[in-house]
Amino acid sequence: MSGKIFTPTNQKLLTNVVVVKLKKAGKRFEIACYKNKVVAWRNKIEKDLEEVLHTETVFTNVSRGEIAKTADLKKAFNTDDMAKVCLIILEKGEFQLSEKERQTAFNSKYTEIAANISTMCINPATQRPYPVSLVEQAMKDAHISVKPNKSAKQQALEVIKVLKETIQIDRVKMKIKISMTMGDAKKCKDQIKALFTSIISEDNDGQFELLGLSEPGHYKQLSELVGKHSRGKGTCEVIGVEETAESAVFNS
Secondary structure, three states, X not given: OOOOOOOOOOEOOOOOOEEEEEEEOOEEEEEEEOOOOHHHHHOOOOOOHHHOEOOOOOEEEOOOOEEOOHHHHHHHHOOOOHHHHHHHHHHHOEOOOOHHHHHHHHHHHHHHHHHHHHHHEEEOXXXXXXXXXXXXXXXXXXXXXXXXXXXXXXXXXXXXXXXXXXXXXXXXXXXEEEEEEHXXXXXXXXXXXXXXXXXXXXXXXXXXXXXXXXXXXXXXXXXXXXXXXXXXXOEEEEEEEOOOHHHHHHHO
């Protein structure tokens, strides 16, 4: 009896791979990718598909080497072109991160959150942004943990509230311009002005126009006040941000 192992023609055995899975039209489809490459592809760091895919083959089960049937591909993806289907699965499928990829993704998002905070905030004592490295250290001291499925900007806004308890930090204020008729402004002028931390200019000659600095969190309320009392005819627009000590130096 022969000692050779027989592998059916519809099987292709692969090892040491990351499996990306996508369920579509009631069927599960899988592709085999090189370790640490899926995240690099999705982040547009890796652009060579041959460096990502072990093979341009669509499987129903990678570990058993079972290749997807042409009819199933056509039904689920409207094509039996395996290269095109591989791209769809690569972009939309689910996969298990390796430890290295998980750590890289964590570090990248941690730094991205800190960079967002550095851009959005200043040290009120110096009127300058905090360096990213200092923000990262403050985050570590406050035991901030990264949520992988939440955007860096959303997390930055949450982290700022936590950091306020340990360091001096303020959001960079928005420079907002309000414009509406004097008749409409009489109904809400005091409410509007109360939402500004400082007034740069105010004109009450025929048309009410106000330019000032306000906390970013107040913009929505200001816009709603103007819209409601002017019946949509007034304007509330962000025209910039406050000038920090650092921007004053660079712009002078």
